[in-house]
Amino acid sequence: FFCDLEMALPFDPSKGELGDTIPAEVDYSKILPVERWKEDHEQAVLLACGSYSPPTILHTRIFESARDHFLVEEPQKKVQIIGGFMAPVHFKYGKASLYGEHYQQHRVEMVKLATASSDWVNVDEWEVKQNAWTRTRIALDRMKLELEKKYGKRVSVFLLCGADLLETLTTPGVFIPTDVEVILSHGVVCITRKDSNAQATIDGSEVLSKHKARIHLTGEWDNDVSSSNARKNLLTGKSVKYWIDPGVEAYIRAHRLYFEPPPAPPA
Numbered sequence: 001f002f003c004d005l006e007m008a009l010p011f012d013p014s015k016g017e018l019g020d021t022i023p024a025e026v027d028y029s030k031i032l033p034v035e036r037w038k039e040d041h042e043q044a045v046l047l048a049c050g051s052y053s054p055p056t057i058l059h060t061r062i063f064e065s066a067r068d069h070f071l072v073e074e075p076q077k078k079v080q081i082i083g084g085f086m087a088p089v090h091f092k093y094g095k096a097s098l099y100g101e102h103y104q105q106h107r108v109e110m111v112k113l114a115t116a117s118s119d120w121v122n123v124d125e126w127e128v129k130q131n132a133w134t135r136t137r138i139a140l141d142r143m144k145l146e147l148e149k150k151y152g153k154r155v156s157v158f159l160l161c162g163a164d165l166l167e168t169l170t171t172p173g174v175f176i177p178t179d180v181e182v183i184l185s186h187g188v189v190c191i192t193r194k195d196s197n198a199q200a201t202i203d204g205s206e207v208l209s210k211h212k213a214r215i216h217l218t219g220e221w222d223n224d225v226s227s228s229n230a231r232k233n234l235l236t237g238k239s240v241k242y243w244i245d246p247g248v249e250a251y252i253r254a255h256r257l258y259f260e261p262p263p264a265p266p267a
Helices: 057-073 101-114 136-151 163-168 177-186 198-203 206-210 227-236 246-254
Strands: 042-050 079-088 121-123 156-162 188-193 215-221
Touching: 042 057, 042 136, 057 079, 057 156, 057 188, 057 215, 079 101, 101 121, 101 246, 136 156, 136 177, 156 163, 156 177, 163 188, 163 198, 177 188, 177 206, 198 206, 198 215
Parallel strands: 042 079, 042 156, 079 121, 156 188, 188 215
Antiparallel strands: none
């Protein structure tokens, strides 16, 4: 999961702006009703962009950890999480583990199943309805624009991610520097790991330090639950029980997903 969000790409990631994208409706059905918004708090939605091939219990669990950060660990920050979205990445992102265009709608359906029991986390299909992969910054900009247009109020959109992504924000050639500034100004909730030092990453980066008030660290997870391990078990006939939602597992088996190695990338 923690490495699924960004990587160096074989094409120019600076191309494309929000005005060039295809509109798609946001599903507001799980957003906290406006009458329950706290006037003295910053309202925020969590957006996690990932492969979700397949989605695991950790992909959904991190939303609960992030919300608890503001409710229990750091209530003095006065941030109210009013909703969350898992956004499957477009198949043209190019990773072999996406299994190409054939699996794109399957990944969306699995995320729907994974979030079915949540009363506040939903799926956002906007990126998969585009003609190509979309930069993270544009995904955040679009979500904020749609929310504020809907509610007529200021709403923040925090990127929910792992420590690996936080490190890549300062890795040359992965993100456009101006995009990094915008992503950080939106806000980031980073789920840390025991084998990482996210605070040291922030302290050692000029741009991360500049926006440190908008970077929220929580967690310290250490586990081997991941999409890649789930695919490996499915391919070798091992159990994935308690790694992925039972509904997602039933969908995978019904559609015979991940029982063959991924197709080779195009030459």
